[in-house]
Amino acid sequence: MLKIKNNSKVNLSDIPVLKIGELRDEIIKENKRPIGFFGKDWGEGRIRLFVILEDAPELLVSSAIFEADEKSYECITNEIPSFHIYEREFYEQFGIEPLHHPWLKPVRLNQDKYEFFEMKGEEVHQVAVGPIHAGVIEPGHFRFMCNGETVYHLEIMLGYQHRGVEDLMVKNPSNQLAESICGDSVIAYNTAYSQMMENLKNIQVSNKAQLIRKVCLEMERAAIHIGDLGAIAGDIAYLMGASVFGATRTLVINTMLEFCGSRFGRGMVTVGGVNYDLSDEKIERALKTFDKVEKDVERMTNTMLKNSTVMSRLEKTGTVSEERAKEAGLVGMAGRACGIDVDSRFDFPDKWNEELGIRKKAFKASGDVNSRFKLRYKEIRESFSIIRKCLAKLADYKNDPLITNGEDMAKDAFVVSIVEGWRGEIVHIAMTDNDGKLSRYKIKDPSFNNWYGLALAVRNNGVSDFPLCNKSHNLSYCGNDL
Amino acid sequence: MFDTLKSRIYQGKQFIKDIQNAPMRDQFRGFPILKEGAEVCDENICPTGALKTNPLTIDMGKCTFCGACERACNAIEFTNGYKLASTDREKLVVTPQSDYENYVKSAVEVKKEIVKTFGHSLKLRQVSAAGCNGCEMELNACSNVNFDMGRYGIDFVASPRHADGIVITGPISKNMAYALENCYHSVPDPKLVILCGACSISGGVFQNSTELNREFLEKYPIDLYIPGCPVHPLTFINGILSYIRK
Numbered sequence: 001m002l003k004i005k006n007n008s009k010v011n012l013s014d015i016p017v018l019k020i021g022e023l024r025d026e027i028i029k030e031n032k033r034p035i036g037f038f039g040k041d042w043g044e045g046r047i048r049l050f051v052i053l054e055d056a057p058e059l060l061v062s063s064a065i066f067e068a069d070e071k072s073y074e075c076i077t078n079e080i081p082s083f084h085i086y087e088r089e090f091y092e093q094f095g096i097e098p099l100h101h102p103w104l105k106p107v108r109l110n111q112d113k114y115e116f117f118e119m120k121g122e123e124v125h126q127v128a129v130g131p132i133h134a135g136v137i138e139p140g141h142f143r144f145m146c147n148g149e150t151v152y153h154l155e156i157m158l159g160y161q162h163r164g165v166e167d168l169m170v171k172n173p174s175n176q177l178a179e180s181i182c183g184d185s186v187i188a189y190n191t192a193y194s195q196m197m198e199n200l201k202n203i204q205v206s207n208k209a210q211l212i213r214k215v216c217l218e219m220e221r222a223a224i225h226i227g228d229l230g231a232i233a234g235d236i237a238y239l240m241g242a243s244v245f246g247a248t249r250t251l252v253i254n255t256m257l258e259f260c261g262s263r264f265g266r267g268m269v270t271v272g273g274v275n276y277d278l279s280d281e282k283i284e285r286a287l288k289t290f291d292k293v294e295k296d297v298e299r300m301t302n303t304m305l306k307n308s309t310v311m312s313r314l315e316k317t318g319t320v321s322e323e324r325a326k327e328a329g330l331v332g333m334a335g336r337a338c339g340i341d342v343d344s345r346f347d348f349p350d351k352w353n354e355e356l357g358i359r360k361k362a363f364k365a366s367g368d369v370n371s372r373f374k375l376r377y378k379e380i381r382e383s384f385s386i387i388r389k390c391l392a393k394l395a396d397y398k399n400d401p402l403i404t405n406g407e408d409m410a411k412d413a414f415v416v417s418i419v420e421g422w423r424g425e426i427v428h429i430a431m432t433d434n435d436g437k438l439s440r441y442k443i444k445d446p447s448f449n450n451w452y453g454l455a456l457a458v459r460n461n462g463v464s465d466f467p468l469c470n471k472s473h474n475l476s477y478c479g480n481d482l
Numbered sequence: 483m484f485d486t487l488k489s490r491i492y493q494g495k496q497f498i499k500d501i502q503n504a505p506m507r508d509q510f511r512g513f514p515i516l517k518e519g520a521e522v523c524d525e526n527i528c529p530t531g532a533l534k535t536n537p538l539t540i541d542m543g544k545c546t547f548c549g550a551c552e553r554a555c556n557a558i559e560f561t562n563g564y565k566l567a568s569t570d571r572e573k574l575v576v577t578p579q580s581d582y583e584n585y586v587k588s589a590v591e592v593k594k595e596i597v598k599t600f601g602h603s604l605k606l607r608q609v610s611a612a613g614c615n616g617c618e619m620e621l622n623a624c625s626n627v628n629f630d631m632g633r634y635g636i637d638f639v640a641s642p643r644h645a646d647g648i649v650i651t652g653p654i655s656k657n658m659a660y661a662l663e664n665c666y667h668s669v670p671d672p673k674l675v676i677l678c679g680a681c682s683i684s685g686g687v688f689q690n691s692t693e694l695n696r697e698f699l700e701k702y703p704i705d706l707y708i709p710g711c712p713v714h715p716l717t718f719i720n721g722i723l724s725y726i727r728k
Contacts, residue, residue, distance in 0.1 A: 134640035183616025
């Protein structure tokens with residue numbers, strides 16, 4: 001397998017081409033976490049399958065070509081379970097069947113053909129929810145198989161948000177489209193897209209722009225995490241927490257509005273750098289706001305965690321064991337809350353980690369809602385620490401340009417760009433053809449891996465605890481459906 | 483218990499007292515102004531085709547308020563005017579003659595029967611039809627302690643049976659078309675349909691997608707258009723208020 005670095009460009013011709021049997025053997029031998037597993041139309045009815053595995057701080061890439069008459073292969077899921085969703089997606093997009101896949105169900109299309117698991121017996125019943133849910137949230141269908149009040153298994157059928165983003169990205173890529181793929185991770189998605197284009201156009205982004213992006217990315221993380229602490233409080237009917245965290249989040253996103261004119265950071269990041277500079281006055285005001293935010297979050301979190309009625313709802317609810325989480329291939333925050341050590345900010349570090357002394361801090365995970373609650377609190381504090389370091393460093397690069405221009409896009413290139421959004425790793429993969437145009441754009445949201453984790457979390461919990469399990473994961477529908 | 487009380491006292495009152503005249507930060511990109519010389523701007527800079535130079539217009543129904551045209555061309559300026567809602571799709575098209583004050587006065591056509599039926603209480607069912615969760619988050623924010631939309635009797639409810647209308651966000655994917663129509667029919671008459679955000683009004687950045695099915699919008703009358711990407715809570719609340727209040 002070819003070793004490549006995150007956020008760098010390689011020639012398509014450097015990527016090995018194997019027979020699918022060989023590729024499968026190699027994947028099983030490596031036994032690493034998949035980051036990409038997707039096809040590309042290779043002309044004359046052939047399909048080329050690309051595989052990217054994590055081997056921090058590097059990535060392993062390889063590929064195989066299916067001839068026009070090869071329409072199946074022996075699935076990998078039975079050997080390495082975390083491939084289950086990737087193989088389903090590959091089957092849906094290119095019609096090549098992974099044989100003996102344990103549940104080869106639709107991912108985004110043909111929902112009317114979705115066959116739910118069935119359970120029979122006394123006191124067994126099903127609860128169907130969605131696609132339209134009770135709250136103001138995105139659509140998805142949940143099917144609970146219950147034994148009395150207890151959930152035996154949950155099946156999640158998604159695809160309602162499918163807008164064909166990958167095709168649109170190939171035809172007409174833009175920062176505005178990248179921002180709208182998943183509107184709660186605007187900065188993360190747009191940064192991943194911009195890094196991709198910068199690699200293809202050979203642009204070296206200025207230090208100043210890099211730091212501003214980092215500040216915004218961490219602000220996005222902090223803001224959403226604070227909002228989620230409030231949402232978890234709301235779901236256990238601790239309304240005080242919901243109100244206070246809600247109001248505190250407003251302070252962070254309004255600071256974002258001052259930075260770039262949008263509460264969610266739209267318009268900030270662009271290919272080549274950032275659109276808006278941070279004046280000293282803005283930075284000073286922001287730092288004051290962050291002081292207050294940190295204080296308020298700490299105060300409210302401690303008040304909540306001291307409250308026994310709160311703790312009795314958070315502890316041991318929606319538990320996913322580390323072993324199961326690893327099997328399912330959970331990533332990002334949901335994975336870290338189960339004890340999986342995965343964070344692309346540290347797995348694929350940029351130069352700033354060393355320069356600013358940003359270090360990974362340990363977290364004692366228990367896999368339940370409590371763990372996800374406390375992890376958020378920890379990450380909020382870390383984010384503000386990173387923001388302060390970046391803002392202080394920004395003074396050194398006053399004269400750097402905001403935007404750097406580049407050349408035409410490279411021909412026959414392959415780029416992987418990973419950004420740690422607040423949910424976890426956001427992976428953008430692009431390929432160009434021999435005219436220097438995009439020929440394939442692949443996006444992987446952390447939710448793509450993590451939805452199955454939610455299904456595991458609600459097992460053996462009361463059906464009434466579902467909202468709490470769901471909100472503590474807060475996964476993306478549109479990021480999954482694309 | 484005492485900690486909770488202390489936190490409560492410390493937080494004090496958070497709500498914005500006067501939503502209809504709430505100040506907005508200058509950086510907010512709201513109502514656009516087209517000044518002399520904007521004809522020479524490159525309309526291809528607009529990712530959604532909202533900017534047209536012959537004749538010169540910006541269609542707020544398509545605009546994502548990304549500011550790309552403003553950064554490229556000095557003759558276009560986004561003001562912080564946030565009252566953008568309109569009852570008429572045509573009125574969302576801003577021309578060089580438009581100005582914010584006149585727009586606010588004339589954009590929403592107030593009807594007696596609407597004010598009489600929904601003026602005191604309006605319960606809405608939101609349908610996210612392939613939205614990116616941006617508008618959804620802002621609509622949730624409408625009910626938080628800062629904006630507190632509930633004080634005007636406007637609320638989001640869980641069941642369409644309890645609702646007086648639906649709020650649609652997102653460009654309406656094929657996969658959501660059936661559920662959306664089903665939801666619409668479940669709302670008892672008389673009912674409102676409100677389009678929220680650039681995606682639902684025009685398809686926004688997704689307008690060229692082959693995975694959309696926007697037939698619903700041709701079949702049923704639309705009562706209110708609320709532009710934005712995403713829609714700011716103040717835009718949403720003021721848009722609704724101007725439609726259901728005298």
